[in-house]
Amino acid sequence: MEVWFTEDQTKNLRISCRVREVLFSGESPFQKVAVLDTLEFGRMLTLDNVIQTNIKDEFVYHEMITHVGLNTHADPKKVLVIGGGDGGTVREIVKHKGVEKVVHVEIDQMVIDVAKKFFPELSVGFNDPRVEILVDDGIKHVKENKHTYDMIIVDSTDPVGPAVGLFSEEFYRSVYEALREDGLFVAQTESPFFNSDLITRVTSTISGIFPVTRLFQAVVPTYPGGYWTFTMGSKKYDPLAVDTEKISALDTKWYSPEIHRTAFVLQPFVKELLPK
Missing domain, CATH: 3.40.50.150 (Vaccinia Virus protein VP39)
Known part of the structure; x- marks a missing residue:
């Protein structure tokens, strides 16, 4: 089964990355925090389902x-x-x-x-x-x-x-x-x-x-x-x-x-x- 992460970058634009593994998922007092191992960009940090950084770029x-x-x-x-x-x-x-x-x-x-x-x-x-x-x-x-x-x-x-x-x-x-x-x-x-x-x-x-x-x-x-x-x-x-x-x-x-x-x-x- 394929797993994909999708970020709504605007109301009319999305970006999706295929995910190998969810390494971490939690919620702080401020936001949802996740670390995904993606096939295209490697390890990726997201906050409230928005990409913050990744190993590739x-x-x-x-x-x-x-x-x-x-x-x-x-x-x-x-x-x-x-x-x-x-x-x-x-x-x-x-x-x-x-x-x-x-x-x-x-x-x-x-x-x-x-x-x-x-x-x-x-x-x-x-x-x-x-x-x-x-x-x-x-x-x-x-x-x-x-x-x-x-x-x-x-x-x-x-x-x-x-x-x-x-x-x-x-x-x-x-x-x-x-x-x-x-x-x-x-x-x-x-x-x-x-x-x-x-x-x-x-x-x-x-x-x-x-x-x-x-x-x-x-x-x-x-x-x-x-x-x-x-x-x-x-x-x-x-x-x-x-x-x-x-x-x-x-x-x-x-x-x-x-x-x-x-x-x-x-x-x-x-x-x-x-x-x-």
């Missing part, structure tokens, strides 16, 4: 949400990660030897526990002595820690359920206050094909708060449409002004000095979504 998302910002900031010492309980973002951050402290705030302990058990390739960064894991509300954390971080990464789920507040103007203003005088932040901002209104709203809001706002993109096959965006808000540094020849080599599969620059080359239909 995870590196694209995790490398882009981290290295673009870390290589834009002149000297990032203290980094905050909100969400991203699978650990992939933390894994990429600790590749940067100049980073002295990573504070990882994840609201759901079950996601962290599942990542440690079923995704050792992603959660390996949790073992780095520079990493502090806090099971807490990221929105509350940024409000309580002003002028603290050089970089903040918002590795959130889609803007539903616990993550809704991570896409609000109030939150972005709290992020601004939590950053040091030359700080910057990066957030995942969904698909230009299926979330165009969100991208317009978010980039407009962030550009009203941060002197530098940039949208950049990558390809993540299991996310709706495959074409995914990230938004950077920066108090000082412009990622387009980075001397890519000075970017140190990293153990990456997607990100590179060339990708750092070309990720900001946007198609005309995406440019139309941005503030004029």
